[in-house]
Amino acid sequence: MSRLLWKPTPRQVASSNMMHFMKFISSRTGRTITSYDELYDWSVEQIADFWALLWDYAGIVHSENYERVYEGNEIWNTTWFPGVKLNFAENLLRYRDDHTAIIFQSESGVTEKISYRELYQSVAQYAAGLQKLGVTEGDRVAAYIPNIPQAIIAMLAVTSLGAIWSSCSPDFGLRGVRDRFSQITPKVLITVNGYQYNGKKISIVERVKKIAEEIPSLEHIVIVPYIHVPDSIPGEWLGEDMLLQNDAAEITCTRHPFDHPVYIMYSSGTTGMPKCMVHGAGGTLLQHYKEHALHTNLTRNDTIMYYTTCGWMMWNWLVSALQVGATVAIYDGSPAYPSLGVLWENIQKYAITVFGTSPGFLTACENEGIRPGEQYELSHVRTILSTGAPLTETNFAWVYQSVKKDIQLSSISGGTDIISCFLLGNPLLPVYSGEIQCRGLGMKVEAYIEHGQPVQNEVGELVCTAPFPSRPIYFWNDENKNKYRAAYFEHFPGVWRHGDFIRITETGGIVVYGRSDATLNPKGVRIGTAEIYTPVEAMEEIADSLVVGQRWNNDIRIVLFVVLRAGFTLTDELKEKIRRQIRTLQTPRHVPSKIIAVPDIPRTRNGKKVELAVTRAIHGEDVPNIDSLANPDVLNQYRNLPGLQ
Numbered sequence: 001m002s003r004l005l006w007k008p009t010p011r012q013v014a015s016s017n018m019m020h021f022m023k024f025i026s027s028r029t030g031r032t033i034t035s036y037d038e039l040y041d042w043s044v045e046q047i048a049d050f051w052a053l054l055w056d057y058a059g060i061v062h063s064e065n066y067e068r069v070y071e072g073n074e075i076w077n078t079t080w081f082p083g084v085k086l087n088f089a090e091n092l093l094r095y096r097d098d099h100t101a102i103i104f105q106s107e108s109g110v111t112e113k114i115s116y117r118e119l120y121q122s123v124a125q126y127a128a129g130l131q132k133l134g135v136t137e138g139d140r141v142a143a144y145i146p147n148i149p150q151a152i153i154a155m156l157a158v159t160s161l162g163a164i165w166s167s168c169s170p171d172f173g174l175r176g177v178r179d180r181f182s183q184i185t186p187k188v189l190i191t192v193n194g195y196q197y198n199g200k201k202i203s204i205v206e207r208v209k210k211i212a213e214e215i216p217s218l219e220h221i222v223i224v225p226y227i228h229v230p231d232s233i234p235g236e237w238l239g240e241d242m243l244l245q246n247d248a249a250e251i252t253c254t255r256h257p258f259d260h261p262v263y264i265m266y267s268s269g270t271t272g273m274p275k276c277m278v279h280g281a282g283g284t285l286l287q288h289y290k291e292h293a294l295h296t297n298l299t300r301n302d303t304i305m306y307y308t309t310c311g312w313m314m315w316n317w318l319v320s321a322l323q324v325g326a327t328v329a330i331y332d333g334s335p336a337y338p339s340l341g342v343l344w345e346n347i348q349k350y351a352i353t354v355f356g357t358s359p360g361f362l363t364a365c366e367n368e369g370i371r372p373g374e375q376y377e378l379s380h381v382r383t384i385l386s387t388g389a390p391l392t393e394t395n396f397a398w399v400y401q402s403v404k405k406d407i408q409l410s411s412i413s414g415g416t417d418i419i420s421c422f423l424l425g426n427p428l429l430p431v432y433s434g435e436i437q438c439r440g441l442g443m444k445v446e447a448y449i450e451h452g453q454p455v456q457n458e459v460g461e462l463v464c465t466a467p468f469p470s471r472p473i474y475f476w477n478d479e480n481k482n483k484y485r486a487a488y489f490e491h492f493p494g495v496w497r498h499g500d501f502i503r504i505t506e507t508g509g510i511v512v513y514g515r516s517d518a519t520l521n522p523k524g525v526r527i528g529t530a531e532i533y534t535p536v537e538a539m540e541e542i543a544d545s546l547v548v549g550q551r552w553n554n555d556i557r558i559v560l561f562v563v564l565r566a567g568f569t570l571t572d573e574l575k576e577k578i579r580r581q582i583r584t585l586q587t588p589r590h591v592p593s594k595i596i597a598v599p600d601i602p603r604t605r606n607g608k609k610v611e612l613a614v615t616r617a618i619h620g621e622d623v624p625n626i627d628s629l630a631n632p633d634v635l636n637q638y639r640n641l642p643g644l645q
Contacts, residue, residue, distance in 0.1 A: 002505070005400050006408060007430035016427040018294045024057055036428045036438060037508060044444040047466055051286065051442060055081070058289040058323075060282075061094055062086040063255055070467060075496050076485055078467040081282060085255035088262045088281035089123065089160035092322040093251070096120045099300065100327045103350050104149050107333020107342075108196050108227070114149055116325070119156075124251045126157035129243035133220050135188060137162035137254060140264065142186035143310065144168050144177055144208065146195045147332045150224050150240070151310050152319055154190050159262050159281070162254040166264040169309035170195045170204050171605065176627030177207075178214050180266050183276050184476055185217035192226040193233060198334040205231035258282030259473045265313055265416045268604050268628050275487065276476035279419045283469035287420040288320035290441060295424040296354060296383065296410070298326050305329035306356030306385065307343060312606040313416040314356065314387065335361055340368050341375065348376040355381060358388040358607040359395050366398045367543050367565060373403050383408045385425065388607040390512040390530045393434040394538045411436045413500070413512055417488070420470045422462065422498065423510050434534070435509030443468055445510075447502050452492045459503045459528060461516055464496040471496070501528040518611035520549045522556050527590055529611055532560065535585040536578060541568040546601045547592065548615045550644060559618070559644065560592035563601060570597040596643045602634045614638050 013019055022033045025042075029049070033039050043050040048069035066081040095101075095116040102114040114122070135141060141158045145151045145167060158165045166184055168177050170192065181189075189211070194203040212218055221237045233239075259280035266274040292298040304321050305328075308314040321328050329350050335343050340361075347355055365372070372378060384399060384407060391411035399409050410425025413436060422445050423436040431437060439445040447460030454460075475484045491497045501513035513528025520527040532547045544563040549556040560578070564570060575595045582590050602610050605628065613623045617638040626632040 002432035002435050002507070002509070005396060005431045005433055006406070008408070008427055013428050017297050017299070018426065018428050021057055021294055025053055028053055028056075036426060040439060040441060043441045044466060047442065047444075051080075051469065054286060054290055054442070058286065058293070060086060060285060060289075061091050066258075070469075073467070074494060075464065075467045075471055076481060076489055078471075079259070080469045081258040084258050084282070086258065086282055086285070087160060087162070087253035087255045088285060089156040089251070090253035090255070091285050092156060092320065093120050093123060093160075094323070095325045099325065101322060102149050102152060103303065103327060103329040105329075105331055105346060106148070106196065107199075107337055112149060119153065119322075120251070121249065122153045123156045123160065124248040125244045125246055126153050127160050127251055128246045128248035130157055130161060130163075130188065132246075133188060133238075133243075135161055135163050137256070138261075139163040139188075140166060140184045140186040141188045141190065142166050142168075142181045142184070144170055144172070144189060144191040144204070144211070145224070145310055146170055146192060146226065147309055147315065147330050148192075148224075148226065149330070150190075151315075152328075152330075155319065160251050160253045162256055162260065164261050164264055164278075167310040167315070169311035169605065170202070171197065171309070171630075172311060173627040174207055174210055176625065177211055179625060179627075180274050180276070181211070182215050183273075184264050186215065187217065188220045188222060189215075189218050190222045190224070192224045193231070194227045194229040196227055196333060198337045201227055201229060203229035203231045205229065205233060209234065256281070258469075261473060263316060263419065264476060265316070265419060267416065268608070268610075268625075274625065274628070275483070277417060277472040278474050278476055279470070280473045283471070283473075284316070284320070284419055285323065287418075287468075287470035288317060289323055291317070291421055291424060292321050292326070293324050295421075295426055295440060296385070297427040298324050298354065300325040302353045303327040303329055303350055304354040304356070305331065305343075305346065305350070305352045307331060307335055307358075307361065308356070309605065313419050314606070316419060318356070336364065340365050340370055344370070344372045344376045344378075347378065347381060351380045353380055354383045354385065356385040356387070359386055359391050360389070360603070360607040362386065362391075362395045362398060363537070363544070366394070366402070371402045378404055381407060383410060383425065385410050385412055387412045387414075387421075389609065390514060390533075391434075392534050392537055394534075396431075396433045413510075415498070417472065417498070418468075418470050422464065423502075423512070429508075432505075432507060432509055435505060435507070435511055437509055439504075439510065447504050448492060448495070448497075452495065456504055457506055459501055459513055461491075462498040462500040462502045462512075463492055464498070501530075515611065518548075518615075520547065520556065520558055522549065522558055522589065527558075531586055532558075532582060532590055532592070535581045536560065536562065539578065539581060541565060541574060542578075544601045546609050546611060546614060548611050548618065550594075550615075550618055552593075557593040558591070559594045559596065561596050561598045561601070561614070561638075563599065564597055570595065594643060596641060598637055600631060600634045600637070602632070602638075603630050604628060605630045618644055
């Protein structure tokens with residue numbers, strides 16, 4: 001069994017939202033539920049009852065009554081809450097008081113606080129301005145924008161009108177933006193003149209001009225003057241100040257069916273054109289409420305910060321915390337400028353209670369020798385969330401040694417595909433090293449081996465075998481949903497196959513082993529990449545690593561790339577030490593045939609290692625859409641490596 005690192009006190013359990021929800025269920029059903037295991041089992045066995053009671057508990061703002069909770073048994077075409085009418089923005093703007101809604105800080109030092117009352121007023125003006133531009137129900141509004149308050153305000157204005165929001169961060173290159181936005185034919189583009197990252201001011205005016213030329217559907221470009229740049233703005237672009245030249249004080253939120261489209265999200269695009277995943281308002285609201293209020297135990301007294309950009313689904317997830325009335329803290333800039341302490345400083349400055357990050361950031365802090373618990377006042381922090389990649393046992397150990405002993409470290413996992421999570425934290429449960437705490441309520445997650453056989457405490461494919469409301473409602477321009485069904489339901493017919501390898505442990509926790517499409521198959525033995533990362537990245541000499549399978553002599557051989565920490569060289573002795581570490585902590589089958597030192601590991605913009613892109617590169621194949629990578633130039637270092645010939 002994994003090592004116990006933390007467990008909630010009886011008082012914490014008793015006062016949690018999750019416990020309150022259990023009592024709510026008991027009062028409504030007469031059924032006594034005393035543990036999370038019982039609650040989870042009930043939620044996936046009585047699916048309609050669970051989602052109906054969550055709907056009531058969340059207090060979703062709506063009109064009309066639903067006829068039944070859902071119709072149909074197929075995940076991909078289930079209709080949820082037919083008959084009900086709601087509006088996404090109206091639910092996020094249910095509070096109109098002086099409580100702080102948004103705290104903003106930029107890398108350049110700009111700060112701003114916005115109350116719920118002020119947020120509502122700003123959204124009203126933005127919505128009125130967009131209406132004058134002709135934005136109406138079903139129109140697409142694209143945003144090429146940093147993580148600034150205007151992004152949240154504009155999104156709420158767009159969705160209040162029944163239009164559809166889609167965003168990319170300004171670090172996406174021309175091709176990355178074009179490949180995404182051109183597919184959805186937006187009417188309006190909201191953008192900035194430039195942004196600052198890692199101490200450098202970057203103008204995007206010329207890039208936006210080219211985007212406008214390549215997306216003929218654009219009728220208006222709204223420009224937010226975020227930083228001072230020398231490039232001139234075309235006269236036909238509309239300044240944000242002109243958009244806001246109105247005295248609107250109220251928002252007329254148009255209500256639509258439960259599955260009215262609210263967001264268009266995109267796959268990474270590293271294996272082809274990005275898929276355009278359309279998410280519905282109701283499913284996003286319900287799922288995010290469940291994850292914030294119950295699994296994260298978020299209340300109006302909390303301030304939550306997740307380091308993200310507007311090009312990652314965690315931005316959409318974070319903004320939904322407005323639904324519970326919490327304070328949302330956003331940061332725009334590099335997490336490592338002027339040092340890796342900048343986010344910890346913000347956590348201290350703004351009394352953050354829930355901090356969201358990635359394994360990459362935690363690893364970088366450890367490598368830098370940072371000890372946040374000694375350097376910053378963190379008494380108010382009660383939860384750290386992490387996603388984007390599996391959280392290693394080394395990451396767990398560092399957090400509890402260097403950040404705080406009395407803290408809930410919640411590794412969470414899901415994805416853009418469901419704009420939420422399958423696997424989550426839980427205020428009722430202990431934290432075990434290397435494990436995600438639990439499967440999310442209402443998400444019937446299992447581990448499948450070949451031919452659809454469920455297994456316990458054995459590695460298998462992450463699948464969801466029952467309907468859930470946050471699945472994509474469709475892919476854009478996907479007639480008859482053929483691409484949609486092919487993406488998730490072909491491997492195990494009728495069952496959602498997510499593409500991750502997991503193991504459901506004897507404690508009920510989950511270990512994620514990485515993407516199943518990046519699985520190594522030497523001599524026909526399936527090996528998850530995380531099974532190699534865990535022992536390798538625990539070594540003091542290794543800062544980062546990436547493992548792929550190379551076609552070799554009619555088979556696959558394992559190739560391990562390592563980034564060494566300062567002061568170390570990849571000698572034969574170190575190679576043997578790495579092999580011995582892997583062999584001891586895993587099996588001889590996991591030992592790589594080749595170990596090669598590289599300067600850096602290519603990653604997507606949300607920090608995921610791109611094993612498939614590197615696999616293509618070492619085989620001399622083209623890698624599509626490299627603009628989706630955070631560091632695309634690194635990929636060239638993997639082509640024609642002498643050690644792989």
